[in-house]
Amino acid sequence: MHRSKLSLFLFLSVLIHFFTSTCLFAQSRSYTVQGKLQDRQQQAVEHALLSLLRLPDSSVLSKSSSRRDGSFSLSAPFQGKFFIRISSLEFKTVQSASFYLDKDTILARPFIMDSDAKQLAEVNIKAQEPALLQASGNKLIYNVGESINAKGTNTLEVLKKTPGVIVERDNSIDLNGRKGVLVLINGKNSYLQGEELTSYLRSLPSSNVKSIEIMSNGSAQYDAAGTAGIINIKLAKPAGNGFNLNLSTGLSYGLTLKQNTELSFNSRQDKLNVFGNYSHAFGNNAYRYGMTRTQDDKVFQSPTLDTDYRKTMGGTIGADYELDSRQTIGAVFNLNAVFGPGITDTRTTIRDAASGLLLNTLIAQNDYYQQNASRYNANVNYRFQDSLGRAFSFDADYGYFDGGSKNLQPNTYYKADGSLESSSTYRSLNKRDIYLYALASTYQFNVAKGKVNVGLKLSGVSADNGFINRLVKGTEESIDYGRSNQFDYKERIAAAFAQYQVPLSAKLKLEAGLRLEHTYSLGQLVPLAPGGQAPEDIKRDYTNIFPALSLNYQIHPEQALSLSYGKRIDRPSYQNLNPFEYLLDELSFWKGNPFLQPQINHKAELMYSFHQTVISFAYSLTNNYAAQITDTLQVNKVVMMPKNLGKQYHASLSIAQQFKIKEGWNLSLSATGYHVRNKIAFGLYRDFDLSRYAATLNVQQTFRMPLKIKGELSALYNSPRLGGSNEIMKNSSQIDLGFQRNFFQDRASLKLAFTDIFRGNNWDSKSRMNGLYLDSYGNAESRQVRLNFSYRFGGAKVKERQQRDNGLKNETQRL
Numbered sequence: 001m002h003r004s005k006l007s008l009f010l011f012l013s014v015l016i017h018f019f020t021s022t023c024l025f026a027q028s029r030s031y032t033v034q035g036k037l038q039d040r041q042q043q044a045v046e047h048a049l050l051s052l053l054r055l056p057d058s059s060v061l062s063k064s065s066s067r068r069d070g071s072f073s074l075s076a077p078f079q080g081k082f083f084i085r086i087s088s089l090e091f092k093t094v095q096s097a098s099f100y101l102d103k104d105t106i107l108a109r110p111f112i113m114d115s116d117a118k119q120l121a122e123v124n125i126k127a128q129e130p131a132l133l134q135a136s137g138n139k140l141i142y143n144v145g146e147s148i149n150a151k152g153t154n155t156l157e158v159l160k161k162t163p164g165v166i167v168e169r170d171n172s173i174d175l176n177g178r179k180g181v182l183v184l185i186n187g188k189n190s191y192l193q194g195e196e197l198t199s200y201l202r203s204l205p206s207s208n209v210k211s212i213e214i215m216s217n218g219s220a221q222y223d224a225a226g227t228a229g230i231i232n233i234k235l236a237k238p239a240g241n242g243f244n245l246n247l248s249t250g251l252s253y254g255l256t257l258k259q260n261t262e263l264s265f266n267s268r269q270d271k272l273n274v275f276g277n278y279s280h281a282f283g284n285n286a287y288r289y290g291m292t293r294t295q296d297d298k299v300f301q302s303p304t305l306d307t308d309y310r311k312t313m314g315g316t317i318g319a320d321y322e323l324d325s326r327q328t329i330g331a332v333f334n335l336n337a338v339f340g341p342g343i344t345d346t347r348t349t350i351r352d353a354a355s356g357l358l359l360n361t362l363i364a365q366n367d368y369y370q371q372n373a374s375r376y377n378a379n380v381n382y383r384f385q386d387s388l389g390r391a392f393s394f395d396a397d398y399g400y401f402d403g404g405s406k407n408l409q410p411n412t413y414y415k416a417d418g419s420l421e422s423s424s425t426y427r428s429l430n431k432r433d434i435y436l437y438a439l440a441s442t443y444q445f446n447v448a449k450g451k452v453n454v455g456l457k458l459s460g461v462s463a464d465n466g467f468i469n470r471l472v473k474g475t476e477e478s479i480d481y482g483r484s485n486q487f488d489y490k491e492r493i494a495a496a497f498a499q500y501q502v503p504l505s506a507k508l509k510l511e512a513g514l515r516l517e518h519t520y521s522l523g524q525l526v527p528l529a530p531g532g533q534a535p536e537d538i539k540r541d542y543t544n545i546f547p548a549l550s551l552n553y554q555i556h557p558e559q560a561l562s563l564s565y566g567k568r569i570d571r572p573s574y575q576n577l578n579p580f581e582y583l584l585d586e587l588s589f590w591k592g593n594p595f596l597q598p599q600i601n602h603k604a605e606l607m608y609s610f611h612q613t614v615i616s617f618a619y620s621l622t623n624n625y626a627a628q629i630t631d632t633l634q635v636n637k638v639v640m641m642p643k644n645l646g647k648q649y650h651a652s653l654s655i656a657q658q659f660k661i662k663e664g665w666n667l668s669l670s671a672t673g674y675h676v677r678n679k680i681a682f683g684l685y686r687d688f689d690l691s692r693y694a695a696t697l698n699v700q701q702t703f704r705m706p707l708k709i710k711g712e713l714s715a716l717y718n719s720p721r722l723g724g725s726n727e728i729m730k731n732s733s734q735i736d737l738g739f740q741r742n743f744f745q746d747r748a749s750l751k752l753a754f755t756d757i758f759r760g761n762n763w764d765s766k767s768r769m770n771g772l773y774l775d776s777y778g779n780a781e782s783r784q785v786r787l788n789f790s791y792r793f794g795g796a797k798v799k800e801r802q803q804r805d806n807g808l809k810n811e812t813q814r815l
Contacts, residue, residue: 031079034325035107037070037086044070045113048088052387055081055098062387069270070110073325075387076101084111091115132700132712133163133656133668138550138564138607140164140214140614140656140670144206145236147700148712148738149753152250152260152786154281154312155209155233156201160761161734162212163670163698164654165231166718168729169289169763169778171198175214175228176652177674177694177721178620179627180570180599182218182226185233188379188397189223189438189459193573196401196434199373203312203336205279207248207262207790210236216605216618217548217566220497220513221442221453224546227568227601227622236264243267243794250751250788254781258283260788271322280313289763289778290346293638294353295771302348310340310371328383336375342368360421361414370406375399377436389446399436406430408472425472426480435462450502453513456495463489463574468528481529489574491521499548511550517569518543523577523594538577538594544569562607572596572626576642591641599624599644612658622648627724629682630767630774638772645680645725664704671697676722686770692728694721705739712738727767727774733760734782748791756782 033052037045048066052074053059061082066072076082084096091113134141142162144150150158160167166174172194173181183190183197190200215230222230245265252258264277290303318332348362377399384392407428413421442455469483499513523538550564578592603620625648630640652674659667677691697717705711717733738753761782767774 031101032073032075032104033082033084033101033107034071034073034105036110037066037072037113038110039091039113039115044068045088045091046070048072048086048091048113050074051085052076053083053085055083062389064387067322067325068268071325073387077388086111086113088113132702132714133658133670133698138215138217138562138605142212142214144209144211146702147714148710148740148751149714149736149755150206150209151248151738151751151753152252152788153206153755154202155204155206156198157782158206158209158212159201159231161698161714161716161736162214162231163656163716164214164672164696166696168723169776171195173231175231176216176650176654176672176696177676178228178648178650179724180225180227180568180601180622182223182230182568183233184230186235187232188395194575196373196375196403196432199338199403200336200375203281203314203338203373203375204233205260205262205281205314208235208264208277208279210234216616217550217564217603218568219511219550219566220499220515220546220548221455223457223495224515224517224544224567224569225571227570227599227603227620242269245793246790247793248788248790250786252283252784252786254784255286256284256781258285273320274317275319276315276317278313278315280311282311284309286781287778289776291777292775294773295638297353298359299351299353299356300348301351302346304344304346306342306344308340308342310338310342312336312338326384326386330379330381330383332379334375334377337373339372339374342371344368358416360416363410363412363414365408365410367408368405369408371404373401373403375401389444389451391444392442394441395438397436397438401432401434401436403432403434404430427470427472427477429466429468429470431464431466433464436460447500448502450500453497453499453501455497457493458495459493461489461491461574465489465574465578479528481527484528485578486526486528487523487574487578488526489521489523489577491519491574494518507554509552509554511548511552513548515546515548516543517546519571521571521574523574525579525594536579536594538579542598544600559610560608563605564607565602565604568601568603569598570601570626571598572642588637589639591639593642595644596626596642597624597644599626614654614656616652616654618650618652618654620650622650625678625680627680629725630772631682631769643682645678645682647679649677649679651675666702668700669698671695678722678725680725682725682769688726690722690726692720692722695719708741710740712736712740723765723767725767726769727765730762730764730766732762732764733758735760744791747793748789751786751788751790753786753788755784755786759783 037048039045046066046068050064050066050072051060052062054061061077062075064072064074074084079102081098081100083098086094094111094113096111132143132146134143140163144158150161156167156171159165159173164176168174172179173183175181190197211234213232213234215232218226218230243265247263249261258281260281262277262279266273266275285308287306287308288304289306293300314336316332316334318330320328320330322328344366346364348364349358350360350362351358377397379395379397382394408425409428410423410425412423415421438457438459440455440457442453444451444453465487467485469480470477471480495515495517497513497515499511501509501511503509519540519542521540525536546567548566550562552560552562554560576592576596577594579594599622601620601622603618605616605618607614607616624644625646626642626644628640628642630638652672654672657669659669661667673693673695675691675693679689681687699715701713703711715735718731720731721729723729734756735758736753736755737757738751740749740751742749759779759782762777762779764777
């Protein structure tokens with residue numbers, strides 16, 4: 001049944017999309033004028049702004065910019081008398097004589113541009129470095145590429161420094177105290193989630209990241225996933241004519257020595273641009289965490305030392321080719337890998353709660369003697385854009401994720417006097433093969449005074465997950481069929497959207513959109529026991545409509561007020577749907593939930609901006625709120641599992657402010673205060689109505705010092721807050737200090753950074769429920785000293801090519 005509905009949905013969507021695109025491309029005849037720009041030395045002038053104006057009213061009909069060879073193209077939707085105006089930062093403004101356009105025309109002679117030394121000097125005087133934090137429209141932007149303290153680490157660590165973002169101890173990503181974040185890479189879907197997404201972000205060096213954009217509400221062109229908001233990680237790409245190469249290498253030390261290297265290049269000749277990069281990070285990472293659990297008159301204390309020996313490597317190769325002034329094709333291939341062993345050592349003491357007497361001790365070890373997580377992704381794309389406001393894009397992506405681990409887990413119980421009580425050893429073999437694909441197209445055109453953007457997308461995930469648990473006795477091993485299974489998961493999402501932007505008046509603008517998504521998924525649990533029960537199917541088949549609305553009132557050029565509304569969804573991850581029970585140690589388990597439903601969020605936001613100040617208030621309601629809970633199992637064991645618990649109410653007030661304290665000393669501040677209320681139920685007679693106020697604060701300062709040294713001081717603070725269900729997270733903080741000195745006409749730079757100086761970046765928490773008391777703590781190797789050196793070879797950096805306004809910014813991280 002689902003296949004027929006999905007086929008009908010796709011057929012109608014493609015038909016409407018094709019009909020709309022065809023009709024609008026075939027609309028009234030346009031007339032094109034082409035030419036070239038040169039300076040007095042007959043060198044091509046690029047990046048100049050050209051406007052085609054109609055006579056006699058001088059109304060602008062189309063705009064364009066000159067390309068690298070100085071060529072340009074302008075279009076008019078009708079015949080008539082026109083003239084061209086040309087402006088540039090480096091040259092005086094030029095205005096052509098009037099001419100009559102009644103056919104496509106190529107100008108025989110180039111326009112000659114005269115340099116404007118005065119204007120160029122004024123521009124250079126006013127030029128300044130981008131602030132670390134910027135507010136643009138409904139986005140808060142963290143310019144990672146300008147940060148000294150962000151060098152020499154990975155993207156997951158950089159996210160921890162991003163305003164409003166909290167990376168929890170399980171590496172889940174929260175935004176302003178809420179889970180369910182849509183993570184984009186260059187506006188596109190990684191199609192990874194959970195541990196797979198974490199491995200990818202850990203393999204992505206921070207030097208590859210240009211900026212991180214935070215959006216509370218997304219438009220209809222984005223995927224509907226992400227009830228907490230959207231994080232778009234924009235990667236840097238070398239810019240310049242000819243051949244350019246950037247090299248960065250560094251060392252860091254916390255508890256052990258680490259080394260990182262990144263190499264990127266681009267070669268741009270005429271219409272062809274080839275680019276690529278390579279990176280690696282070698283060294284060990286240490287984590288310390290633990291839990292104190294009180295249950296049934298017993299106290300369990302479990303400190304753990306976790307050492308991660310894994311290495312990360314990654315690379316990219318790609319090319320763009322300009323077919324003509326309006327069309328570009330491109331292809332990109334990425335590889336990211338995390339591989340190597342790891343080991344955790346846990347010592348659990350079991351005591352009588354009343355007397356404190358030692359009853360037993362459990363020594364457990366997880367020896368991950370083999371671990372790997374590799375992601376391969378290929379993309380081909382096509383872009384079309386003309387000067388009449390029409391744009392078309394098409395993207396095809398295919399990816400493969402290969403992950404797995406082998407773990408030997410001995411568990412040994414000792415009596416109070418230290419004598420051996422019992423022992424058992426398990427070997428777990430985990431294998432994950434995930435295949436990903438996506439096809440997406442968008443078309444943009446002008447209608448009346450507004451702009452229409454429509455698009456289609458079809459994405460799919462196929463995941464094969466095998467878990468085998470073996471009981472080891474001496475030299476013999478046998479499969480524990482009760483703790484082994486094969487879980488296969490398939491998901492298909494077909495989506496269509498339409499969006500309209502129109503000025504209602506000189507100051508008031510409206511943006512309205514509607515997105516339709518049809519989801520079909522099938523999870524199949526296959527027991528491995530011979531002659532066991534039949535495979536268990538977990539099916540989902542549903543369609544959702546997601547409206548998005550935004551009103552923007554421009555009070556004056558530097559003052560604006562906006563109101564937005566959006567509906568979003570978080571679908572269950574495939575791991576959370578697997579009803580299998582995983583052994584963490586002999587006293588704790590993790591189990592999936594096949595009855596987990598998507599959670600739906602409604603959010604409204606009011607934003608005010610004035611000069612360098614942005615203030616926003618947001619309120620949201622989440623139905624079918626889902627979170628992981630820790631519950632009792634038998635007398636002395638606990639089980640962790642995800643559940644739909646009820647409703648969550650969330651209100652927040654945020655402010656972003658830029659200060660210029662004095663010349664060469666700038667400060668960026670971002671603060672959010674929020675209130676969370678969880679109206680939830682764990683089961684019969686176990687209802688909770690929990691609420692809490694919390695806040696996050698992020699301060700970044702940059703300052704000039706003697707000897708041409710640039711300094712950076714950053715601080716972040718997260719107050720105590722309400723966690724996933726009934727967990728109270730304790731406060732955490734981090735203070736970083738960095739210095740940078742450039743050499744060789746700014747081609748080389750040396751950066752020295754001290755991170756988490758006071759070692760405040762911890763993940764401590766507590767929870768209480770029906771006789772179960774949990775107190776957890778933990779920290780990573782966040783206090784480090786880092787030294788990085790970078791050098792840029794090749795020609796001087798030039799302006800990057802004009803960004804094409806396509807609608808493909810709608811991807812995310814879930815499977």
